[in-house]
Amino acid sequence: MPNYWKSDRLKDVATINGRSLAASTDPDFEFDYLEISNVDFRGVIDATAIPRLRYAVAPSRARRLVQRGDILVSSVRPNLQSIVLIDGGMEQLVCSTGFNVVQPKDWHFKSRFAYYTLVSDSARQYFEATAKGVGYPAVDDRDFNALEVPMPPLSEQERIADYLDASCAAIDAAAATKRRQIARLDLLRASIIEKAVTQGLSAHARHTKIDQDWIGSLPDRWSVTRIKRLVSRLDYGISVRTEPEGRHAVLKMGNIQAGEIVFSKMEFVQEVTEDLLLAHNDLLYNRTNSPDQVGKAALFRGKEDDGVTFASYLVRLRVNHRIMPEFLNYVANSEGFLSFARKLAIPSVQQSNLNSTRYSRMLIPLPPFDEQRAICDYLDTKLGNVKETIAIIERQIGTLTAYRKSLIHECVTGQRRITAADVERVAAHA
Secondary structure (H helix, E strand, O other): OOOOOEEEEHHHHEEEOOOEOOOOOOOOOEEEEEOHHHEEOOEEOOHHHOOEEEHHHOOOOEEEEEOOOOEEEEOEOHHHOOEEEOOOOOOOEEEEOOEEEEEEOOOOOOHHHHHHHHOOHHHHHHHHHHOEOOOOOEOOHHHHHOOEEEEOOHHHHHHHHHHHHHHHHHHHHHHHHHHHHHHHHHHHHHHHHHHHHHHOOOOOOEEOOOOOOOOOEEOOOOEEEEHHHOEEEEEEOEOOOOEOOOOEEEEOHHHEEOOEEOOOOOEEEOOOOHHHOOOOOOEEEEOEEOOOOOOOEEEOOOOHHHOOEEEOOEEEEEEOOOOOHHHHHHHHOOHHHHHHHHHHOEEOOOOEEOOHHHHHOOEEEEOOHHHHHHHHHHHHHHHHHHHHHHHHHHHHHHHHHHHHHHHHHHHHOOOOOOOHHHHHHHHHHO
């Protein structure tokens, strides 16, 4: 830090968790309730997802009162940086006790500068180092209060905050544009699959009345059949408790993404029967999940010797000689198929259930085998290009995010000196 900057403990320049709902609160008192899951390092993720609750039915953790200028810092999983500055827009706001509510003393510590200090990488590193617990690490009150924060003169705090407000707004806008590009590419990907698996590569098609209208028009040489006539076996996965280590990796719902299996955040079991080990080109689908996730499918590209199994809320299909597994995977991930499959799912309180009986009775288009191969080759190439473009954009978003964090860190530690001219320039050109 510059020599003329000071530093102090957070508890000496801010009031922490100073206001809470009393046990005698009127049961009909209404408030907006903010949970940790709706906050990230950019602030509130979705303002429309903040529920309006009555005290009588609110969860017991909905207790901390919040007002304009407060900074909410999640005490759990500090690596996620769930931190938000409350700058208005919400009335009668209450947050979870999983947050520490920081109310800076304005004559020492300006709220906007305090926010950038608490969201900086130096603060994150401190919180991660002091967090206790393995699966659900949390920062206790003593360590949180003891955080050493920089204290430049008030005028400089305001200047740094003005500079970071404009700079971060510009960076966030650029990242948001990139995310919209990815969303459009996802729509393009879905459209490419839909056209290929329902109309083939032929320009000549006829309209066929089918009891499942998602299929629409098909070339004359195509047939329509039920999935159950194309599979040699169909199985539910294991229902035993998984562990962080073990002999056999267990695939779960979260491992199925965009028609592919992603091997991340894996869990394991020590023993599993041989008939529940996945073989090359086995297809898995989510049979129970939230309505927008149920039915999503992916092919296992490994081999049986890999010793990988799957959880009970996934269903494994192994196809016979009539269909290419790659083609079935593309059909199963087409928007028309997924939309109709979700209509067949049985709804419950928080999720839907698409059992194997209903799934196996779904009708799908079935082109000749050589045309299945041609369609798969076409889709592999087209979607490979889309995937490569998305990867480039995601790297760009990562670069913007890293620059944002670096910029905040440099400014709140004094490594980057901010002048009035810097503020004017970034405000004019952001």
